[in-house]
Amino acid sequence: MNVTHPRPRTARTAARTAALAAALAAVLLAGTACSSKADGGSTDDAAADGVKSGPGISDKTIRLGALTDLTGPYATLGKSIVQAQQMWADETNAAGGICGREVEIVVKDHGYDVQKAVTAYADIAPDVVALPQVIGSPVVAALLDDIERDHMLTFPQAWAASLLGRDSVQVLGTTYDLDMIAAVDFLTRAKKIAKGDTIGHVYFEGDYGANALEGSEWAAEQAGMKVAGQKIKATDTDLTAQVSALSKAGVKAILISAGPAQTASLAGVAAARGLKVPIVSSAPGYAPQLLKTPAAAALEAMVHVVSAAPAVSSDLPGVKRMVASYQKAYPGEPVDSGVLSGYNAAQLTGADLKKACEGGSLARQDVVKAHRSQKNADTGLGTPQDFTLVTAPASRSTYVLKPDAKAVGGLVGVEEAHKAPGVDAYMAGRG
Amino acid sequence: MTGFLDSLFNGLALGSVYALIALGFVTIFKASGVLSFTHGSLLLLGGYLVAVLHDDLGFAGALAVAVLVTAAVAGVLDRLVLQRVGGSDPHAAHIQTIVTIGIDIVLVTDLARRIGGDLLPLGDPWGDAVTDLGPVTVADSRVAAILVSAVAIGGAFALFRFTPWGLSLRAAAEDREAAALMGVRLTRVRTVAWCLAGGLAALAAVFLVAFPAPGLERTTGQIALKAFPAAILGGMTSPVGALVGSMLIGLTEAFVAGYQSDLHVLGEGFGDVAPYAVMVLVLLVRPAGLFAAKGAARV
Numbered sequence: 001m002n003v004t005h006p007r008p009r010t011a012r013t014a015a016r017t018a019a020l021a022a023a024l025a026a027v028l029l030a031g032t033a034c035s036s037k038a039d040g041g042s043t044d045d046a047a048a049d050g051v052k053s054g055p056g057i058s059d060k061t062i063r064l065g066a067l068t069d070l071t072g073p074y075a076t077l078g079k080s081i082v083q084a085q086q087m088w089a090d091e092t093n094a095a096g097g098i099c100g101r102e103v104e105i106v107v108k109d110h111g112y113d114v115q116k117a118v119t120a121y122a123d124i125a126p127d128v129v130a131l132p133q134v135i136g137s138p139v140v141a142a143l144l145d146d147i148e149r150d151h152m153l154t155f156p157q158a159w160a161a162s163l164l165g166r167d168s169v170q171v172l173g174t175t176y177d178l179d180m181i182a183a184v185d186f187l188t189r190a191k192k193i194a195k196g197d198t199i200g201h202v203y204f205e206g207d208y209g210a211n212a213l214e215g216s217e218w219a220a221e222q223a224g225m226k227v228a229g230q231k232i233k234a235t236d237t238d239l240t241a242q243v244s245a246l247s248k249a250g251v252k253a254i255l256i257s258a259g260p261a262q263t264a265s266l267a268g269v270a271a272a273r274g275l276k277v278p279i280v281s282s283a284p285g286y287a288p289q290l291l292k293t294p295a296a297a298a299l300e301a302m303v304h305v306v307s308a309a310p311a312v313s314s315d316l317p318g319v320k321r322m323v324a325s326y327q328k329a330y331p332g333e334p335v336d337s338g339v340l341s342g343y344n345a346a347q348l349t350g351a352d353l354k355k356a357c358e359g360g361s362l363a364r365q366d367v368v369k370a371h372r373s374q375k376n377a378d379t380g381l382g383t384p385q386d387f388t389l390v391t392a393p394a395s396r397s398t399y400v401l402k403p404d405a406k407a408v409g410g411l412v413g414v415e416e417a418h419k420a421p422g423v424d425a426y427m428a429g430r431g
Numbered sequence: 432m433t434g435f436l437d438s439l440f441n442g443l444a445l446g447s448v449y450a451l452i453a454l455g456f457v458t459i460f461k462a463s464g465v466l467s468f469t470h471g472s473l474l475l476l477g478g479y480l481v482a483v484l485h486d487d488l489g490f491a492g493a494l495a496v497a498v499l500v501t502a503a504v505a506g507v508l509d510r511l512v513l514q515r516v517g518g519s520d521p522h523a524a525h526i527q528t529i530v531t532i533g534i535d536i537v538l539v540t541d542l543a544r545r546i547g548g549d550l551l552p553l554g555d556p557w558g559d560a561v562t563d564l565g566p567v568t569v570a571d572s573r574v575a576a577i578l579v580s581a582v583a584i585g586g587a588f589a590l591f592r593f594t595p596w597g598l599s600l601r602a603a604a605e606d607r608e609a610a611a612l613m614g615v616r617l618t619r620v621r622t623v624a625w626c627l628a629g630g631l632a633a634l635a636a637v638f639l640v641a642f643p644a645p646g647l648e649r650t651t652g653q654i655a656l657k658a659f660p661a662a663i664l665g666g667m668t669s670p671v672g673a674l675v676g677s678m679l680i681g682l683t684e685a686f687v688a689g690y691q692s693d694l695h696v697l698g699e700g701f702g703d704v705a706p707y708a709v710m711v712l713v714l715l716v717r718p719a720g721l722f723a724a725k726g727a728a729r730v
Contacts, residue, residue, distance in 0.1 A: 073649065076548030233703055235653050238644040240570075241688030244437040248689075261550055264645035272561040272643070273568045289550050293645045294559040 051099060054363035056129035062101045062353060062362065064089075065108070065128035067120055067143075069135045072112030073234070073259075076287070080334070081133050081157065081342030082107055084322075087329050088346035098350060099357035105132070114142045125150055129364055132349040133157060133342060137207045144169065151364040153352060153371055155345040157338075159283075159308075160207040161214070161430075165391050168368050172345060172385065173308025175393045176208060176257060176282055177215030178423055182398035183255055183280040183306045184219035185420035192278045193252045195224035200251035202230045202242055202266060204258045212257035212282055215426070222422050232258060239265040247275045254279045260287035267302050268295030276302065283307035288336055288410025291403060305401045305411060309340050309382050312409030318380025323408060335409050340381060347379040383417045396423045436567045438689035439682070444573040444638075446681025447580035451635035452658035453665065453673035454587055455628030460667050461604035462617075462624035464524030465513065468531040469505070470632055471652030472538035477501040477633025478553065478640055478647040479542055485554035493554070494637060498630045505629025506622050508534060514618055543649040550646040559642045576638035583634055584674060587627065591670060596623055604668055657684075660710035666720030675721060679713075680706045 049059075056063040066085065068078040089103045097103060106124050110117035117139040125146070130153035134140050137158040147154050147168050154169050161175040174182075180201075187193045201216045203209030213229060220227045228249040230242040239262060246254060247270075254270065254277055256263050263285040270277065279302050286305045290296065310316055312323060312335050322343050323335055348371075356362055356370035371387055377394075378384040385394035400415035452470060459467045480497035481490070488496060516530050517523025557572040591597040599620045602610040611617050632655070639654050640647045661680040665672025687705040713721065 071544065074548060235650055236703075237640075237648065237651075240441050240643045241438065241685050244434055244441070244689050248434040261645045261648055264550070265643050268559050268645065269570075269643040272559055272570055287548075287550075289548075290645065293550060293552050294642045295645055298559065 049100060050360065051357055052361035052363050052366070054129060054361075054366075055125075056127055056364075057101070057362045060101055061104050062098055063104045063106060063128050064349065065106050065124045065131045066133040067108050067110055067117055067124075067131065067135065067139065068133055069112045070107075070109040072110075074112060074135055076289075076334075076336070077157070077338040078109070078135055080336050080338030081135070081345075083330050083333065084326060084339040084342035085132055085346040087326060088343055088350070090329075091325070092350055098353045099362060103350070110136075110139060112136050112139070114138050118142055118146075121146060125152065128152075129362060130349055130352070130367055131155065132345045137163075140169070141207070151368050153349070153364070153368050155349065157341065157345075158208070159393075160211045161393075162207055162211065164393065167372065167390055170348075170371065170387060171393055172341065172348070173382070173393065173395045174398055176212040177218070177426070178393060178396060178420075179282055179306045179308070179398055180212045180215030180255055180257065181219040181422055181426055182400075182420040183304075184216060184223060184225075185422065186304065186306065186400050186415070187253045187278060187280060188223060190278070193223075193225060197252040198226045198228050198249055200228045200230065200246035200249065200254040202232060202239065202246075202254065202256045202258060202262065204262075205231055205233055208282075208284070209257050212255070216255050218426055218429075219420075219422060222425075232262060234259060237261045237265055238269075240269050242266070243269040243273060243275060246270075247273065251277060253277050255282075256280070256285050257282040258285050260285060260290050263303065264290045264293050264295040264299065267298040268293075271295075271298035271302060279303045281305050283309070283337065286337075286403070286411070288334055291405045291410050296405065299403045300405065303403055304414060305403070306398050307337070307401055308395055308398055308417075309337060309344070310399050310417070311401045311407065311411040311413045312337065312340055313404075313407035313412050316380065316382070319382075322381065337409065337411075340409075344379055344381045347381070348377055348385070351377060351379070392427060396427070434689060436565075438685045440564075440567060440569055440573070441689070442682030442685035443678065444569075444576050444681070445685060446661075446678035447577045447584075448635050448638045449658045449661050449681055450584055450674050450677035451580055451631045451638075452655050453662040453677045454584060454670055455631045456658065456662040457665070457667060457670055457673040458587070458600070458624045459621075459628050460662075462600055462621040463509070463513070463527070464607075465527045465531065467625075467628065468528065469508065469535045469538065470628070470658070471655040472535045472542065473501055473505055473629050474632040474636045474639070474655045475539060475542045475647075475649075475652035476504060477629075478636030478651055479546065479551070480633070481553045481637060482551035482647050490554050490556055494634075497636075498633045501633035502626040502630035505632075506626040509622050509625035510618070514621070539652055542652075546647065546649045548649075550648055552646045553637060553640060555637060555641045557641060570642055572638065572641040572643075576641075579634070579638070583631060587631070588670060590627070596620065600624060657706055660706045664710045664713040664720055666722040669720070669722035672720055672722030679709060683709050 068082055070078045089105050093102050108120035110120050121143050132155050134154055135157045137160055140156040140158050148166050151168050159171055159175050161177055163169055163171050203213050217227050256266055263281050267279055290299055326335055326339055352367055352371040356367045374387045376384045383395045383397045396419045397417040399417045401411040402414045404412040477497045481493045484493035484496055513527045517526040557575055560571040561568050599615045602615050603617055603620050640651055661676035662673050665676030683705045687701055
């Protein structure tokens with residue numbers, strides 16, 4: 001029989017225990033120190049210059065946070081946004097900063113994993129004043145309550161209508177449903193579809209697709225058309241079966257609210273099978289890399305993209321300036337829509353901070369208040385945005401774009417931004 | 432009718448690609464009793480190699496290198512990692528199965544990091560060309576998928592049937608201990624099985640990402656999981672079962688997606704779960720799978 005004897009407690013083990021206890025105590029102390037720092041930050045203490053301070057604000061710096069995806073499915077997008085926002089921070093600091101302070105962006109990668117994102121948020125939240133970038137609808141959805149509680153002004157890189165209605169969360173531009181209403185309007189005006197026709201809509205499961213489908217179904221009903229929906233998952237990259245179903249349903253046009261891979265497959269398969277109908281994609285459904293796939297010809301021939309942001313190749317002076325600076329700062333890197341939307345969000349954050357500073361406080365609540373007072377925020381990167389209505393998207397105007405291999409960012413403008421006719425009625429109906 | 436033929440052809444093409452993967456599962460399982468969860472990453476590795484090499488070596492050269500390298504990687508993993516795990520533990524195969532999950536995570540993470548958010552074209556010669564076969568239009572890549580899979584699967588069956596290695600494999604699957612006592616070199620048999628499965632996975636990768644799919648993505652490997660129900664409902668130890676199971680899964684998927692609008696009762700997006708629903712139904716009727724050897728142990 002084996003018996004384990006307790007080892008005699010030597011001086012050495014005693015010392016080790018003491019060291020462990022000391023280490024634990026230190027960790028605990030550090031913990032309280034952290035929380036007291038965070039608490040201290042949110043009190044009403046004013047800085048030397050008389051501006052009320054808050055989390056993420058010191059006498060010398062303004063710290064912003066970014067919860068991004070640098071290792072997951074949206075890694076390309078995440079990299080573009082991070083670089084564009086860093087470029088903005090560098091430019092801003094070179095011009096003297098904001099409110100006499102340098103701007104700093106703390107970047108956390110969550111790899112499109114909600115759990116990691118929640119941890120990352122908890123990690124940076126006490127030390128930042130706003131989040132000019134959060135990637136991923138599920139990530140934003142999981143953080144909504146925390147963001148609202150912390151009055152953390154947040155610009156999500158997601159456009160589902162379910163994100164509206166929160167004081168601290170700002171969806172920039174239009175939501176997915178408005179984009180699809182604009183898509184149906186575009187197709188109708190181009191005489192591609194008419195009353196009595198059926199339109200196909202291929203959409204991702206989840207908030208993105210569901211919200212887009214709401215828009216297309218509403219617009220189709222108004223116009224006396226029907227929608228044949230095809231729900232898919234992000235892992236479905238061969239849409240042959242969907243195309244054959246849509247072809248059977250006799251669709252005259254196809255809308256798609258999915259990822260770039262799905263748009264490429266849809267256009268490629270439809271063209272190959274002689275289903276030569278126009279395709280209109282939501283903005284996240286397109287990436288310039290698609291023009292290197294076998295479907296490139298079909299994409300250029302059949303696809304349009306509806307987007308609240310202009311093409312990167314646009315002639316808008318603000319966009320041209322941004323593209324030139326970006327190409328100088330990051331030579332050889334693709335200039336995609338992420339660069340534009342990231343830079344835009346950073347500029348808007350900067351404008352809010354300036355306004356809050358003028359009001360004498362950089363505390364989070366006051367930054368949100370300053371943000372919500374902007375009725376006509378125009379960064380020169382697209383349409384002006386109205387942030388005063390919490391329940392409505394910041395803009396109701398949409399651009400129509402089209403793939404072009406020769407253009408920067410792989411897209412060129414087809415129609416300037418304008419509000420589709422049914423949009424106001426739709427918004428009124430939604431309440 | 433066109434819709435029916437469309438779905439039928441699609442299903443056969445998908446099924447034949449799944450069969451390449453499922454055959455790999457079955458071969459490995461027969462030789463070692465291990466259920467390989469590394470197949471997703473091996474497939475991704477094969478596809479990635481073709482994607483990065485085709486510019487320099489041409490498509491055929493890149494494919495040949497990819498098949499050989501993936502086969503070698505699979506063999507090395509088995510020899511250097513899996514065969515050393517578990518030792519004489521009666522549950523060694525189960526432990527090794529779990530180790531394959533770990534290997535998969537490591538490989539996929541590294542490949543995903545390399546691929547990033549890109550969509551990599553494989554430079555295959557079929558491009559987006561199509562052929563009219565009577566009333567249906569089919570992608571050339573799909574026709575190629577069926578033909579190449581048929582040749583590869585035929586070759587694998589010939590290996591099982593007519594070579595000393597095939598005989599050893601069948602003996603090992605029947606009774607490992609008895610086979611070892613009869614002088615069958617189990618370690619070599621199973622390493623060759625892993626190599627074969629790796630090569631088949633690399634081949635499958637090409638057809639999974641060729642047109643109508645847009646190219647290789649970081650998530651491509653997940654498609655390999657669709658071949659799991661195929662192998663399981665075929666009985667896991669039967670190559671013929673894997674083939675039939677794959678066709679069944681491919682056809683189910685194509686028909687459910689093709690007739691999605693008529694299947695509203697089952698909820699939209701039923702196509703994604705259909706393969707698993709079929710697997711459960713088949714197993715309810717035949718708990719050991721369609722073509723399982725009598726008394727086969729299943730994990």
